[in-house]
Each structure stands twice: as structure tokens, then as C-alpha cells.
Amino acid sequence: xxxxxxxxxxxxxxxxxxxxxxxxxxxxxxxxxxxxxxxxxxxxxxxxxxxxxxxxxxxxxxxxxxxxxxxxxxxxxxxxxxxxxxxxxxxxxxxxxxxxxxxxxxxxxxxxxxxxxxxxxxxxxxxxxxxxxxxxxxxxxxxxxxxxxxxxxxxxxxxxxxxxxxxxxxxxxxxxxxxxxxxxxxxxxxxxxxxxxxxxxxxxxxxxxxxxxxxxxxxxxxxxxxxxxxxxxxxxxxxxxxxxxxxxxxxxxxxxxxxxxxxxxxxxxxxxxxxxxxxxxxxxxxxxxxxxx
Numbered sequence: 001x002x003x004x005x006x007x008x009x010x011x012x013x014x015x016x017x018x019x020x021x022x023x024x025x026x027x028x029x030x031x032x033x034x035x036x037x038x039x040x041x042x043x044x045x046x047x048x049x050x051x052x053x054x055x056x057x058x059x060x061x062x063x064x065x066x067x068x069x070x071x072x073x074x075x076x077x078x079x080x081x082x083x084x085x086x087x088x089x090x091x092x093x094x095x096x097x098x099x100x101x102x103x104x105x106x107x108x109x110x111x112x113x114x115x116x117x118x119x120x121x122x123x124x125x126x127x128x129x130x131x132x133x134x135x136x137x138x139x140x141x142x143x144x145x146x147x148x149x150x151x152x153x154x155x156x157x158x159x160x161x162x163x164x165x166x167x168x169x170x171x172x173x174x175x176x177x178x179x180x181x182x183x184x185x186x187x188x189x190x191x192x193x194x195x196x197x198x199x200x201x202x203x204x205x206x207x208x209x210x211x212x213x214x215x216x217x218x219x220x221x222x223x224x225x226x227x228x229x230x231x232x233x234x235x236x237x238x239x240x241x242x243x244x245x246x247x248x249x250x251x252x253x254x255x256x257x258x259x260x261x262x263x264x265x266x267x268x269x270x271x272x273x274x275x276x277x278x279x280x281x282x283x284x285x286x287x288x289x290x291x292x293x
Contacts, residue, residue, distance in 0.1 A: 001102065013065035019172045040054065040210060048073035053138070054094040057083045060254075061248040067081060071098055073086040077121065080113070080209035081154040082292055085248065086202050089150055095142040103140070108133040112116035113148070154208040158200075158291050162251040165282060167244060174288045175255065175281055176239055179264055182277065182290075183234045186266070191223040192216065201280065201290040226275055232266040247280075252291060255279035 001124025049055045049071050053251070055062045060083050064076065093111060097103060109132045127148045131216040132138045153159065158226075178197070185194035195202075195216060206213045224234075241262055245254045255263045264278030 006228050038154050039115040039124065040079060040099055040121070041081050041127070041154065042114045042116060042124070043080045043111070044075075044077040044121070045109075045111045047073065047095075048107045050098055050103050050111055051072040052098055053109060054112075056092045058085055058089055058249065059092075060252075065160065066195075071101055079209045081210075082156075083248065084150055084153050084208070085159060086150060086153040086248060086292050088147060090145055090147040091130075093130060093142065093144050093145075093146065095132065095140055097140045103134055105167050106135060108135070111146075117151075136246055142152065154210070156204060156208050156254040158204055158282070159251070161284065162248075162282060163293075165246060165253055166252040167246075167253065171245065171283075175244075176254065178288050178290075179237055179255070179279055183237070183264060186223070186227065187234050191220045191227075194218050194223070197198065198277070198293060200284065201278075201293045204291060205293055227266075230268065230273070231277065232273060234264065234266045234269045237263070252280055252282050255281070290292065 026085075043054070045055070046064055047065075053065055055065045057080060062078075062080070064073075064078055091111070091113075095109060111128065111130045112126055114121040114124040115127045115130040116122075118124065127150075128146045130144065130146055132142060180192055182197050185191070185197060199216075201224060202219070205211070236256075240255050243256055243258055245256070246252070247254050256279070257263060263279040264277040265274060266276075267274040278290075278293050280290065281288050282291045283289070284291060
């Protein structure tokens with residue numbers, strides 16, 4: 001199995017708390033948090049080894065759940081504040097039985113979204129509470145939607161100015177040029193330029209999770225720890241194999257390869273190690289920008 005480094009997951013570990021794609025939503029669990037005027041949104045889940053669970057939040061695939069290997073039980077809790085929209089939000093939950101597994105009488109799964117202003121998320125209000133249990137007679141497959149209203153979303157510079165996206169050929173070219181600029185920067189080990197190109201999205205994660213922003217120097221050192229001394233090289237962009245998909249009510253464009261892998265990916269010569277960078281972009285003040293990581 002390949003060892004996958006997730007830039008987006010490593011960054012917040014240093015601060016506090018990719019799809020192979022980076023996801024800075026882990027930040028809130030261990031980060032230094034600022035005073036909370038709004039609720040934090042913490043998603044807790046569990047699933048047995050016999051069940052495959054696929055979850056989206058506002059059309060965003062939650063890969064910390066979805067990428068769990070078949071036949072492996074898992075659980076965890078994560079800050080999903082970056083994907084909480086003002087107004088109506090919705091989950092889509094799909095569960096199927098793993099072909100090689102057997103459901104036991106005590107198999108159960110759950111997905112709970114807490115809205116909390118305390119350090120202990122379980123003390124907060126349950127915005128969503130989904131429970132599945134063989135003992136209670138629940139069957140597979142399952143496909144359900146759960147909606148919830150948010151009057152006071154986490155602070156964000158992006159959501160108030162975000163508008164539905166129309167992707168033109170000119171816009172697609174601008175997105176591809178931005179992706180190539182990021183690859184060029186990291187390939188040349190110009191980490192600061194690469195970080196600046198993705199910095200808006202990084203800072204948005206810290207904002208929406210009430211986390212203290214990480215100094216750029218520390219982020220540079222993180223990238224150095226991944227790439228310095230390694231033989232990893234970035235694969236060229238093959239635009240004919242990319243998928244451009246709208247998420248979050250068409251406010252964000254997600255770019256991946258058809259097989260679901262990250263559009264920006266570096267891999268070692270032996271194929272055992274790889275690192276990916278999320279391509280989650282949108283126009284901000286008239287310029288295509290990385291708005292989430």
C-alpha cells in the first residue's frame with residue numbers, strides 16, 4: 001500500500017489540530033482556539049468493518065470517512081466548520097455492506113453533528129443525529145438525506161462574497177494556469193510562492209475553526225520536511241482526464257482526476273509515497289483562488 005502524505009492534514013497538526021486531498025478541517029481538535037462568538041461544528045462518526053460509509057456535506061465528499069478501507073472499522077470526530085453554510089445545509093449518507101464481511105447482530109453506525117460553543121463538543125446541540133443498527137432492524141443498502149438550518153455560521157471571508165459559478169473556457173484556462181503555477185513553485189522548491197498561491201484557502205480554514213493562523217515560516221518548514229531529500233516529483237497536468245465539479249451550492253469548483261485522485265499530486269519513483277494538494281477554487285474579487293484546502 002502506498003504511503004500517502006496529506007499536506008492539508010499535516011498543516012493543522014502543527015498548528016494544532018486530499019480524495020487524497022488535504023483537508024485542514026482537522027485543525028480545531030488540537031489547535032490554539034480563539035474566542036468563539038459562533039458555534040463550532042464537530043462531526044462525529046463510527047462505522048463497523050462490515051459497512052462502507054460514503055458521506056457528503058453540501059455536496060462536499062468527506063474523505064476522512066469515505067477513504068476508510070473496506071473491511072476496517074473506524075470512528076473519529078472532525079471540525080467541519082469550513083463547509084457549513086449560512087442557511088440550509090444537508091448531509092447525504094450512503095451505506096452498503098462490504099462483500100467480504102458479515103453483519104453481526106451488534107453492527108451499528110452513527111453520524112452526529114454537534115454545534116457547540118464549549119471545548120467539549122458532546123455538550124453542544126445535535127444539529128444532526130443519524131443512527132443505524134442491525135439490532136433495531138435496519139437494513140442495507142441505505143441512502144438518506146439529513147438537512148439542518150444554520151442561523152449563525154462560523155466566520156468566513158469567502159462565503160459572504162461567494163456566488164454561483166459559471167465555468168467558461170476562459171475560466172477553465174485560468175484554473176489550469178493556477179494549478180500549473182502551484183506545481184511549478186513546489187517543483188522548484190519555492191515553497192513560499194506555493195504557499196502564497198494557496199494561502200487564502202489555508203487562512204479560511206483557520207477562520208472557520210477559530211484557530212490561530214500558523215506563521216508562514218512554519219508552513220514552509222512543513223513542506224520542506226515533506227519534499228527535501230525525497231525523490232518525489234509532480235505529475236504534469238493532463239487536462240483531458242480531469243473532472244470539474246461544482247460543490248457547495250455551485251460556490252466552489254472541485255477539480256480531480258476521473259479516478260478520484262488529486263489533480264495536483266507528487267509521487268516517489270517507486271510509487272510507494274505520494275502527496276496531494278486539493279484543488280478547491282472559486283473566483284474571489286475577480287481572480288480564481290484556492291478557497292479551501
